[in-house]
Amino acid sequence: MGKNILIVDDEPDMCWVVSQIIQTQGLNVVTAYTGEDACFKLSKGNFSVVFLDAKLPDMDGLDVARRIHTMVNERPRVVLVSGYHYRDDPIVRNAQEEGIICCFLAKPFSNEELIGILISLSC
Template sequence: MRQPPRILIVDDEPDMCWALKSALQIYNYSVATATRGTEGLELITTERFAVAFVDAKLPDLDGLELAALIRQKSPQTAVILISGYFYPEDGVISRGLKKGLLFGFLAKPLELGEVRAIARRAVEAGEGGDQYNDTNSPS
């Protein structure tokens, strides 16, 4: 029997972790959460994740810095940056996408339908081997 895809959520707001976890578990994803970047990095080194949702502003690590570390330690993990500070057209986001650090980006407040859709696309892209391309940002 096939294991459900694993998703990691790294956000310093416990309520955001809970909401995302609840929304994704309904669709049979196995979800782990961390409220600090270093905690998320520890999980990445000990477990395999298909997708990681990473907050751009964490108390101990910058979200893009964490994305780079995740991609270095776990190249198969699709990283989706979430933020209430940045928007899709910001240079920081476009550079992260172009460098292959990010699979996609979602602006807070999050719409759960978009969260589920990008998680599904990331899992499917990882299974198909075409994980990072220019079509992964939500429209």
């Protein structure tokens, strides 16, 4: 694969946790603390998956997902990671139906859950 994984969360410890889990799978990790920073990094880099927090200080996680959806080539798949939404939250379901996110990971999660998602996305 060789592609990077982008982690977007305004909480540095959260980024640390997700990075640690992903790195065990031998994947490269880039982190962004704001929506703006995430969009900038997405435009420069080549990412296969984005782990995206739903609530960022400058914009809504789903707005970042929508921007990703408009990217022309090599669109990364988006995993929404949130403590604000719940699993069968209509907002989450709609976003999945629209195709702007591919799955949802509720905080707190087990490390296996996250690894499972990575495997299912065949990273």
